Amino acid sequence: MEQTPLPGIGVRHDLVTSSGRTVGVVSHRNGRRDLVLYDVDDPDSSLASIPLTDDEAEALADVLGASLMLGQLAGLRQQAAGLLTEQIALPAGSPFVGRRLGDTQARSRTTASIVAVLRDREVIASPGPEFRFEANDVVVTVGTRRGLDGVTAILAGDDDG
Amino acid sequence: MEHHTTILLIEIGALLFGLGMLGRLGRRFGLSPIPLYLLAGLAFGQGGLVQLSASTEFTAVGAQIGVVLLLVMLGLEYSADELVGNLRSAAPAGLIDMLLNALPGAAFALLLGWDWKAALVLAGITWVSSSGVIAKVLGDLGRVGNRETPVILSVLVIEDLAMAFYLPLVTAVLAGLGLAGGLSTLSVAVVTVVAVLVVAIRYGGEISRFISVKDPEALLLSVLGLTLFIAGVAGELKVSEAVGAFLVGIAISGPVAHHATQMLTPLRDLFAAVFFVFFGLSTNPADIPPVLLPALGLAVLTMLTKVLTGYLAARRAGIALPGRIRTGLALMPRGEFSIVIAGLAVAYGVDARLAALATAYVLITVVTGPLLARLPDYTWFREIIRKRMAAQRATQKPLPSTE
Known part of the structure; x- marks a missing residue:
């Protein structure tokens, strides 16, 4: 699990799975959390970013x-x-x-x-x-x-x- | 009520209502409100469509407060740890950014036959990307989670931090203290900034605990008061009000910063709008057509250098080609900082054409930048990139052996 600070926004954790896909979580400083799925062809780009509420994340x-x-x-x-x-x-x-x-x-x-x-x-x-x-x-x-x-x-x- | 005061209310009311409507219109087209506010300012200023009379004093003071609030909010977004950590990792990217974007601005001013003070100002205008506009674009395009986003953010952070040194230098130079005076205020600024960072990292918690979060009204008044006070003192010391406010924002951390951000955001929106209008007001629309062509040239040139900056910075961070291009295109818009710098120059009476050029320049980059940032999302653009990458791969790797 890799942690990257996003100055002014929060922090991003991401993980490359053994199947080669990357998933991440962007934790915004205001408490919002996004579940992020990355593109296979362009692993730097996010395919989808799904906002999760506290309850959903839990x-x-x-x-x-x-x-x-x-x-x-x-x-x-x-x-x-x-x-x-x-x-x-x-x-x-x-x-x-x-x-x-x-x-x-x-x-x-x-x-x-x-x-x-x-x-x-x-x-x-x-x-x-x-x-x-x-x-x-x-x-x-x-x-x-x-x-x-x-x-x-x-x-x-x-x-x- | 006195006649003057009622006219003042009418003018400000009509102005703010008009700005609200403009902002709403802009949002419909995905446009940042900054260019619209500038245009509104142009329309109501000297030589504009309608001239405001009673409210000029209010807008002048409001604009000052607007700059202070823009900067304190920027400082609140970052913690001191973040700034220092970021400085260590992204300093080379920041240096590339400065060289590639400030130098063309300075060279351009000299080419137009302006003096070195104007060159110094224009260098700053072309150097700094708009953190506000770019953050909005990244959010709108769903790129916050992208792997190149930290690169973009770190370039912005370094630019913002660099302003803490650049603005005092410019303020002193414009105030006629000469280069030596400029360097001495610069050293004051360096000492202050380092001191604030150290204090904020060591004792940020204590400073913030001093201000209670429990009472929102007291929080608003104390944070706003502290900010304006420090900004004023910094201005007196010729370190520039903006930098003072920025440092206050950095020193405040934790829950206080979070709550202060929430409380100050509406105020910032109000006074920043007044600031952009004020800048538009102080520019005569008649000055713009002669500088339109140079502004366009400068915009094209420095937008290309920003793309190159983003490309190089992202390559350093190990981002692939599509991400590098996204980084470069995202960094293009200039905005609030460029206007702050130009506003300083106007306040100290540098060449009037500079304000007109800055207005046109910011209008061009802030409108086209976010539109161009969408380019990598179009299918045809992706196809071109994919072909380029395939071609690169083919040339890099030897043919697979026949096993």
Whole structure:
């Protein structure tokens, strides 16, 4: 994924697929987003530019992101025997309710990664360090047995660092 | 109400209403309103169809505010990080742009037998493309996502940033401070611009936090007040009001910039229209026919050099032939900046023919430029390009071996 700044407009991300096509997203500074498809003969020129509203972009990202995530998880389970996936429910008394994912420092402390959060039957794929936990979140974590137990302990607040 | 004031209201009201109607008409033909405003100004000025009397003072002040607002909005569009990052990556393109487009303007002025001050002014007029018109064209033609668009934008950004140095130089030279005086204000400008960029990058957040976003009225008044104040101070220091306003726009960032853009846009539209009309007013239509032919020649010449600029800049960025041509054609229109520069020259009383030439020149490029920018979208044009590219490929690659 390549990122190009568009001074005065916003930023463009684009991606050349393995089938040789280029797709991009122009994110305008005023919040507008355009999905851009490029010409095959003239890869510099856009064939179509489709404006997406916030809801539409989110719906599209969910569909693409969620299916990708689940596919990756299934793949991981098959190829790496020692690697486990676990869904950890955030305990009601967890110190991290309302706090950021980055604050848990889960990856550096346990080597296990939080790859998704399930909230209200929605999948939030690859949450960043700025992501804030809420009560009743289910945290999807990938790692070794030890790592997963570590994350469970951190999220429960049992870990003393 | 005093008689003078009522006449003023009538004149301004009729003028603005007329401009609104003109703008609507222009939009129907896909025409930028700038040439229409200029023509309206010509029609109402000295030697025009009808002469405005009471509102001349208002339009003069309004035009000044218009320049300041045009520039602060331009500054608001860019963040300091963007400007600096862009300067690093696109400096060679900016240099090519300056050499190819400013020099012909200067040479042309000398060829017409004008003095070097006029040459300096005309160099600026032919150098700077119109960011406003070009941004509109790119949007209209659905090219914002195109891969050559960053090249176009970066050339425009460099031009706009270069104006922060060019305008103080010109202002000082026109004010009769001579070249030495010009260079000293230029160095003041360089120091100021660098200082503003550094401060904006380091402390942009703090400056912007100082101005609250929550209260739209207070935001409008504080941003507008700050801009006019700084512009005035810059003008007093002969660094030019426009540059002061531009720097204020750059220093403001984040949500404040976003909200300020929304608040100031209608004001900018109003006063920029007044500015273009004012420039038209100060040009005598009778001066235009004698300079029409030179203006046409200059327009053709410098539109071709812009195409070459775009071609070279896009080639540097690894864009293929069709994209290079699109870049070049898109860069052709000159507009608000050229008029700002010409307006400075008029204010300081350079050759009257210069204003007429600038008017005709901008009218030609701003009308034909966006039309020519559509060329690459026509099928026959694509066919020609495709054949050229096929021919190039044939000559570049040796014949495939028979395997």
